[in-house]
Structures are given as structure tokens and as C-alpha cells.
Amino acid sequence: MAQLRVVGVLLVALSLVGCGRGAEVVRVAAASDLQFALTEVADQFVTDTGDRVDLVFGSSGTLTRQIQDGAPFSMFFSADEAFVERLVQGGHTRGESALYAIGRIVLFAPPGSPMVPADGLDGLAGLIEAKGVSRFAVANPEHAPYGRAAEQALRSRGIWDVLQPSLVLGENVSQAAQFAAGGDTVGGIIAYSLVLAPAMRDRGTHALIPADAHAPLRQRMVLLKDAGPVAERFYAYVQAAAARTTLANYGFARPE
């Protein structure tokens, strides 16, 4: 009998899983550089409309793979339009896609680091020569657009190869930022939008890397096959004035 009671309790607990599903849940897959900016936009949206938006962050490549494998997202914010293009060709999307921002990368150093971001990539090159770089964080260039931009910038200065043994790769740019700010590295190349966030502001110094040092981070969003009316409203909301202001506050350039 005791066992039966235990099973009963378990079943009641299990049934809780099914609760809380009524209104349309908009699940949004978003590139990690949007960790703070899009959270703020989504909070505004929820306040303004009363609708619910769930944000899931990851590298654009990882999220693209998950969407291709059937992850139940209604909308995708990529840090790179190539991934959106891939989903469009695979028939995973609905309607048009839209450029919502142009991203920028920064050189970032935590307090006490020998690296001075204001000296730019030249300063970093000098530090490498002086054997002053222990560990340097970037996002994984294989599937994170910000990692690829970092690689291009380092290559343009000719220090990608010499930096190889020192590189720490974040699974996405948010993790790279965490590595860069943790104090175990001299810093790293991360998203401008992340260093402007309140959570990051006091964790170190940064300097923008010239936009011509890498291919532009043309960030594109798209509605996915299962998108409903709330997702459509959010899609429009991100392109309206209030959201544009928020994105601009996080250092995103407005696409033309």
C-alpha cells in the first residue's frame, strides 16, 4: 500500500508538467550577443502587450542546427544572415526575413590585465611578442559569427596564427565574454552589445575594433514555420522605434 501511495504522489507531481500551457508561447531562438539587448526589448514587449516571450540564447550555428532538427522555436535572431539563408533554403521559415542590426566587436580586458584595449590590435600584437598573453578568449569561429569576426580581425593584423596556443574558445560569444571577464585570461574579442550591458559594465575596459577589420555582422531575423500571431507582433515590434532605440543603446548600428 505504501508503494501505491508513493506512485500516486509521483503521478500528481508528473501531471504538473502539463500545466501552464494555454496562451501562445513564443519561443525565440536568439544569438548570444543579444543576451541583454533582446531581453530588454522582450521585457518592453511583454509590458506593452501582455503577451509572453521565452528567449533561448546560443550561438547562431548551434541554434540553426537545432531548428533544422525540429526544435520548436517560432522565431530566430541570427548574428549572421548566412544562417538565416540556410534555414530559408531548408524550408524552415515563413515569409520575409529582416535585417535588424549591424553588430560590432570590441577588444576587452578585465581589471589587472596587461592588455590595454585602447592600444588596439597593435597593442595586442606587441603583447604577444613580449610573451605577455597567457590566455585570450574568442567565441568558436566554427559556429559563432562573433568568433568568425574575431578571427578575421586577428588575421587582418596577422596575429591569428601566433595566438593559436593561447586561444580559449567560448561555445558562443556570451561564454567568450564570461571567459574574457573572468580574470583567467588577458581578455578577448567579444560583442560590443555585451560590454555595454549593465552586468558587464564594471568588469573591464574595452575599445571598438574598426568595422573594416572584419566582414560586417549583418544580423538578420526570421519567423519560423510554426510562428503564430504573437510571434508576428514581436517581429514587427523589434523593427519599431522603441526597440530600435534599445538596440542602439547596446551599440548596434541601424541597418539601412
Next chain:
Amino acid sequence: MDTAALRVSLSLAIATVVVLLPLGIWLGHVLAVRSFRGKPIAEALVAIPLILPPTVLGYYLLTTFGARSPLGQAFEGLFGQPLAFSFAGLLVASVIVNIPFVVQPIQRAFQAVPDQLRDAAACCGLTPWQRFRRIELPLAWPGVVTAAILVFAHTLGEFGVVLMVGGAIPGETRTLSIAIYDRVQAFDDGAAGLMSAMLLLIAIVVLGLTAWLGRPLEQRRG
């Protein structure tokens, strides 16, 4: 504190125990008392998830049950949603990962029941089912409880497979251990610390429970 993640974790752990316990009792009993050809192979198969990296299992589940695979498409046709990136998908992964944790303790417990006792019970005219229900299962009970608690605790801590086939969807596949990973990346050390403390507390309680419930019934009453 991500209460939705806590609910997902607890639901997953409980569901895994509920699914695995009957299987574990049956398989553990068979492996303990019967001898048949291919038994070493069966035992090896049971143990495989112990040494298999979670990412390997995650990869196979993704390629077998993802929306682009025939099996995944069949599942989606039947239930209207894909198995990967759903709670059901996590449950399937969790059940496979935990097979050795449920079978092995139960098998050991049944093996510890003396053969003479089984023979005596048979001589007294008890059917195999009665022998199992009245003699073997009560004697092996501490092993069954240990198995259930191990599976529960191990599921709460599972990370690799969940990361690969889960997709961190709030209220569906974002477990507590994934939520901790996410919060750290969002520089939200407060929430990450709170959830870590939560899991630590659960681990301590579980260990205490194992020690208490693992003792034979009569000792616990006394």
C-alpha cells in the same frame, strides 16, 4: 531562481524513476537468478551507458530522432511534435542513460538472496510469482530503493545529453543544470549560485535518504 527549470528537473527525475523501476526489477531479477546463453552480452549492454560519453548518446539520439530523420518524422506524424527538443525526448535519453543505475543495484540485491531460501519456498508450494512477491522482492527491497534514488539523483545532474537533445527551452527542456549554465553566461552569478546550492542541498538529502531507506525494513522500524 528558475522555478520552471526546477519543475522540469524534478518531473524528469520522477518520470525516469517511474519508467525505469519496473524494467529494472524485471531485468535485475532475470540477470540475478537465471542463467542463459548470451547473459554476459546482456550484462555488457546494460553497462554501456556507464562508459559512453553523454555526447555520443546525444549525437545518436539527435540523428535517430531529429526532425530530418525518418524515425523523427514518423514520431512527429504520430504526435504532432518532434521527439528531439521535447520533454518526451529528454525522458527517452534519460531512461537510456540510467539503465545501469537501476539494473545493477537491483541485480546485486537479488543475487544476495540465498538459493536455499528460493528452494525452501518452492518446496512449501509457493508459485514463482508468490516466491518473487513474498520472499525475494522484500529481501531485495533496499537494493530497489537505492536504485530509485540513484536514478533520481543522476537524472537531476545530467547535463551532456540534455545540452545536446534539449535545446534549453523554458518549461520544457531547460533543466536546473542547464539553467545554471545559462545564468553563468548571462553574468547572473546570484541565480546560478542559488540554483547550485539547491542542487547541492538535494544531493545531501538524497544521500541521507539512501542511508536511511537502504537499511532492511525491520531495522528501520526499530
